[in-house]
Amino acid sequence: MIDPRRSPGEAPWALLRPALVAAVLAAGAADAHHSISAVYDGARQVTVEGVVTSFEFVNPHPFLVIAVGADDPESWRLEMDNRFELAAIGVTADTLKPGDVVIVSGSVGRTQPQSLYIRRLDRPADGFRYEQVGSRPRIDAGRP
Numbered sequence: 001m002i003d004p005r006r007s008p009g010e011a012p013w014a015l016l017r018p019a020l021v022a023a024v025l026a027a028g029a030a031d032a033h034h035s036i037s038a039v040y041d042g043a044r045q046v047t048v049e050g051v052v053t054s055f056e057f058v059n060p061h062p063f064l065v066i067a068v069g070a071d072d073p074e075s076w077r078l079e080m081d082n083r084f085e086l087a088a089i090g091v092t093a094d095t096l097k098p099g100d101v102v103i104v105s106g107s108v109g110r111t112q113p114q115s116l117y118i119r120r121l122d123r124p125a126d127g128f129r130y131e132q133v134g135s136r137p138r139i140d141a142g143r144p
Contacts, residue, residue, distance in 0.1 A: 039109060040117035049068065059083045061079050061083065105119055
């Protein structure tokens with residue numbers, strides 16, 4: 001049967017153009033959300049030591065807030081890999097607790113001071129280590 005809305009030379013896929021455009025735009029938005037390099041400068045790595053004040057185990061990316069410095073502590077907001085990958089390797093909302101002393105290395109924020117994308121986190125008290133290796137996180141639970 002001939003579709004009266006379509007001109008004789010128009011390809012059937014042309015009717016799908018609006019859906020294809022929407023799919024491409026949605027993919028671009030998802031990619032922009034996950035563009036760590038747009039927010040953090042991978043060429044500028046820093047290491048900070050501080051005390052955990054909160055651990056927000058939220059979607060899409062958990063955040064750790066630490067107080068850095070003894071006399072007049074600065075609050076640093078540290079972003080981790082996505083929550084689903086962290087949960088898959090055993091990280092829970094109770095993994096990092098207020099009062100934990102941590103040493104963290106990562107990519108510093110491009111525009112927000114005291115922000116960091118975590119590449120490595122060590123908790124010396126028990127040997128716990130979190131690392132972002134390539135595109136996947138891993139943990140070493142340390143001593144039993």
